[in-house]
Amino acid sequence: MIEFKDVSMRYNGKHGKKRALDGVTFTINDGEFVFITGESGAGKTTITKLMIHEETASSGEIIVNGFNLLKMKKREIPYLRRSMGIVFQDYKLIPTLTVFENVAFALRVTGAPVKFIRNRVPYMLDLVGLADKANVYPPELSGGEQQRVALARALVNNPSLLIADEPTGNLDPRLSTEMMYLLDKINEKGTTVVIMTHEKALVNAMQKRVIAIKDGVVISDKSGGYVI
Amino acid sequence: MSKEEKKVTKYSWGRSMLSTKFNKPMAIVSVSVLIICLILLGTFVLVSMNISSYLDRLGEANVVRVYPPYTATQSEVYDLKTTLESFENVASVRYVPKEEGAAEFREAYNEYGEIMDGFEENPLPDKFVLTLTDLTKASETVEKLQQVEGVEQVTWSADATRTIITIKRVLEIAGGAIVAILAVISAFIISNTIRASMQSRRLEIGIMRLVGAKNSFIRKPFIIEGLVIGVIGSAIAYGIEYLIYIYGMQKLIGSIEILKPIPFSEIALPLAGAFILVGVLTGVLGSIISVRKHLKV
Ligand SMILES: Nc1ncnc2c1ncn2[C@@H]1O[C@H](COP(=O)(O)OP(=O)(O)O)[C@@H](O)[C@H]1O
């Protein structure tokens, strides 16, 4: 479960302070499939970063998977992150490791046994349709393929929550639809799925709950939603 | 699982656990500095050990003479010998009857030995010649010996002993200072190497964090890198030190007979232990310093 209560975020950037979020409040229950939409610069990536405690909110309260993010100890952060899978807008793959190793990476940091890794990673690569790319390095892959490696890595720990920031950002419409279908399937198996996106057509096609953000403020939150 | 897959997994383990990109030039510099420091250190220690052992063997210093009274009977002398043998801090006891004493005198003083001939009867007393285990406690031991029943007189060369103790202490202090300075230099260089290695892996470290790696997991490869530098450095330094000792010091010192160098076999183990200890400690310490400073969350 994710709870944002009156969350505000101010960046202390080079060009002075920048208010990225203002009084954001919403609750996402276990098992939901939710889009958080908004134009570029609306604050979607900021929300992602707050959810995974990559950034700390300026004020408000954030609870994710039972962790109270503004009050938790630093050494608990790894456990928060292991409780979720994250697909980053810029994938965050390690260019010097193969696809197999990149996916195995997320298991390894948790101290998973080698044997488990050997079985689990090929299964995940198969799931995202990259079984034949196990020994390829990320720079040799297309954007869409890299995105799917990122998805495999996010899901390899079997998290109860999946957060994806612009997971279709680099995909053509057909692959975007395929990606959505994949995420929907993952949601059907019980994983909570939260997707940040600016692609209205995609959101409209899926008919899921939509939280719309504009200039760091929630402007609407409804299920089966359309974005105009 | 096929052979091919197995190869892939094994390979990946090695790559992820150990630093993917050793900063080679930096690592080589680190290892070299460590080697130089260890060799300087080892040579100093070996030289001072030899000096120490030479000083210990310097007859005059480590000798305490215990004289029984002229009137002592055979059995009293025998009893005294037993007492002395089990005395605290006494390493060895040798009984020198006056005849033997005279012979020793003649031998030691060559032509002046004729002085002995001037006496009708041997003027030397019987005596015990003792050596001590711990020279630094010589004066206390001598004092205690003087209290022993059946002991007429105790003589020893207090000045020589004090000089030797001073020399040994200076060597120890200098040795400690050198160890400290060289260890700090090595640790500093190694910590710089590790910092460079961390900088080249910043991206990886950031991603590790984002997928839930604990600090200890992130630190491990860098600590291992420091450890590897330490172990490689001390192994190479040990080999070089061996050659220096065998071909250099032992030949040099060995040519002067009285100096009798300590055989390498006797110091091989302590030297290896010291090298590994210093190497590993500076390696691990160097990386811990760097990791602490630059891997803050
Ligand atoms: N590190 C940062 N420092 C300063 N301003 C930032 C930083 N990150 C994002 N912003 C600003 O915050 C606002 C929201 O950004 P972001 O969350 O990335 O939007 P989105 O992901 O919806 O495109 C933008 O105006 C952006 O310029």
Ligand SMILES: [Mg+2]
């Ligand atoms: Mg964004």
